[in-house]
Amino acid sequence: MNWRDLNVSACGKYHERDGQPAYSGRFDEVLKFHVPGLAPVKCGDEAWHVGPDGNAAYSRRFIRTFGFYEGFATVQAQDGWHHIHPDGSDAYPERYDWCGNFQGERCTVRLQDGRYRHVRSDGSFAYPETWRYVGDYKDGFCVIQNDAGLCTHLDLNGKPLHGNWFTDLDVFHKGFARARDGDGWMHVDLRGAPAYAQRFAAVEPFYNGQARVERFDGGLEVINELGQHLVELRPARQSEFAALSGDMVGYWRTETIAAAVRLGVIEALPCTPGALAEKCGLSSDGAMRLLRALGELRLVERNAENWRLSVRGDFLLEGHPLTLADAALEYSGALGDLWSSLSEALKAHGDWRAPDIFGEVARDPARLQEHHRMLRSYARHDYALIPDALRLQGHERVVDAGGGFGTLAMNILSTYPDARMTVLDKPEVVEQARNSLGVVPGLNWLPGDLFEPWSIRADVVILARVLHDWDDGDAFKILAQARAVLSPGGQLFIIEMLMEKHGVSGALCDLHLLMATGGRERSKKAFERLLAEAGFSLIDVRQVAALPAVLCAEAI
Ligand SMILES: C[S@@+](CC[C@H](N)C(=O)[O-])C[C@H]1O[C@@H](n2cnc3c(N)ncnc32)[C@H](O)[C@@H]1O
Structure with a gap:
């Protein structure tokens, strides 16, 4: 009987041909036949492969068996997952926590430590690295995900295809891969370059040169490989009028959150609205209205008569290690006020001047504490993966210039205890940081x-x-001072968000920097130019986390 004519029966317990059972035996579960004509079956605690006559292909038994791909089948055995040959013998001695199927002479495996890599059919590793996740190869390329959750394409030897990282990525389909960056989904070509400038809420792979995509307004359309609109499939679902109205009253959120912190509401919860009014000196109507608004912002939840903080609301507690209580006050107060002159700041010939925020902060000890507790929370949240990404030898003299309260420096010291760390900052900042941290071995x-x-x-x-x-x-002036303390070959690491050359993601933060400090977010190209002027060459960009990237430069 030709196994290619056999299908899985409707009950899933045997194979059939033209609606007739192909053999008399019955199993708990069967899967379909694959080359070389074997199908996985399971009965009770045992699993194996059978031929078209329903007889076992070999005498071994496993916990689970899967179909043959490229001559190998994945099995789950008592001692772990691996691959077998059609005669049931092991393809290699190693055991894994999980195995995929061979595709393009490579197979995804998960190691006992939870990390992923690809193996060849003889069990050897396709490349030395392990990753947070790796997908199957297709047409010679696969997608891998790093510890920061970012994805790129690798070739069969584990080498980057284009070196561009995305927040999500697919394998190539007819020369294009679906990819997502901070702005949304798009298609990218084999160079990792976007095929067009637009971004979408979702995109399908190209099918004969066209793809169905969903816009951010919920509308569906068909585009071509240049991103041009061809056919409208569904009109917008979300009202752009409502979306714009929501954006225009963003300050409602800023001020509600700040009021909750300022009035002590966050620290007073959980309690009833009556108790809250009492504790925080609010009218009973005011307490109830504020709680409801915080509920709309998903910062508090109601539990019978009591209101309590949600997981999101917990970040506003002063004692939370990542507290945003100080940030809430800064954004509604000093930083928020600065935004009122945005139009002036953008004018070609206005007399707006950037504020000296760091000078103002340094002159007011209470504000300095508040401002730097805010920076510390962001640093604790965003810098956890930075020390590993620096790939230091471990005994270097490291200067964290403008290092604030030393959060990153402490992270670096816990990864490289023999590094000689120095935090350079304004004298007022150093004094407060020193007082709050006390003596830390290795930290100057x-x-x-x-x-x-x-x-x-x-x-x-x-x-x-x-x-x-x-x-x-x-x-440039700061980079020049950095260059002066380094010898040729010395390393400079710039940790910042990178703007996409033609993207919009991060553009509001860029305006925030303009208003708060007179600064700006930059693209890789802009950094490259500045670095070259100051005597550095950019040698690598490590996108370790969703927000900050590590630009690695060398003193020339
Ligand atoms: C945005 S904060 C970054 C702090 C820290 N590196 C981080 O990532 O959390 C900028 C830092 O530069 C410091 N700074 C600003 N102007 C300075 C100056 N002229 N001299 C020394 N430090 C300065 C500030 O005090 C502050 O700590």
Whole structure:
């Protein structure tokens, strides 16, 4: 009997041909036949492969068996997952936590430590690295995901195809892959370059040169490979009028959150509205109205008569390690006020001048605490993966210039305890940071000015979210001071969000920097130019987290 004529029966317990059972035996479960004419079957606790006559292909038994692909079948055995030959013998001695199927002479496996890689059919590793996740190869390329959740394409030897990283990515289909960046979904070509400028809420692969896509307004349309609209399949579902109205009253959210922090509501919960009014000096109507607004923002939840903080609301607690309580006050107060002159700041010939925010903060000890607790929360949240991404040898002299309260420096020291860390910042900041951290082995403080010569020599300089506070002229001056403390070959790491060359993601943050400090977010190209002017060459960009990237440069 030709196994190609056999199908799985409707009950899934045997195979049939033209509606007739192909053999008399019955199993708990069968899967379909694959080359070389074997099908996985399961009965009770045992699983194996059978031929078209329903007889076992070999005497071994496994916990689970799967179909043969490229001559190998995945099996789950008592001692782990692996592959077998059609005669039931092991393809290689290793055991894994899970195995996929061979596609393009490579197979995805998960190691016992939970990490993924590809193996060849003889069991050897296709490349030395392990990744957070790897998908199947198709047409010689696969998608891998790094620890920061970002994805790229690798070739059969594990080498990057184009080196571009995306927040989500698919394998290639007819020369294009579906990819998502901060702005949305698109198609990219084999160079990892977007096929067109638009972004969508979702895209399908191209089918004979056309793809169905969903717009952000919920409308569906068909586009061509240039991103041009061809056919409307469904009109917009979301009212753009409502979306714009919502955006225009963003300050409602800012002020509600800040009021809850300022009035002590966050610290007073959980309690009833009556108790809250009492504890925080609110009218009973005011307490109820504020709680309802916080509920709409999903910061609090009602539990019978009591209101309590949600997981999101917990971040507003002063004692939370990632507290955003100070940020809530800054955004509604000093930082929010600065935005009222946005139109002036954008004018070609206005007399608007950027504020000296760091000077103002330094002059007011209470504000300095608040501002730096805010920066500390963002640093704790965003910098967890940075030390590994620096790939230091471990004993270097490292200067974190504009290092604030030393959060990143402490992270680096816990990964590289023998590094000699120095945090350079304004004297007022250093004084408060020193007082709050006390003596930390390996950590030195250097009160100073980013724009004046730094009285130190270093092997490595870090500028984390510092250059984005300054225009190109001032950024160059800081880079020049960094260059002066390094010898040729010394390393500079810039940790910042990267703007896409033609993207819009991060553009509001860019305006925030303009208003708060006179600074700007930059693209890789803009950094490359600045670095070259200051005597550095950019050698690598490591996208370790969704927000900040690590730009690695070398002193020339
Ligand atoms: C946006 S914060 C970044 C802090 C820290 N690197 C981080 O990523 O969380 C900028 C830092 O630069 C410091 N700074 C600003 N102007 C400075 C100057 N002229 N000299 C020294 N430090 C300065 C500020 O005090 C602040 O700590």
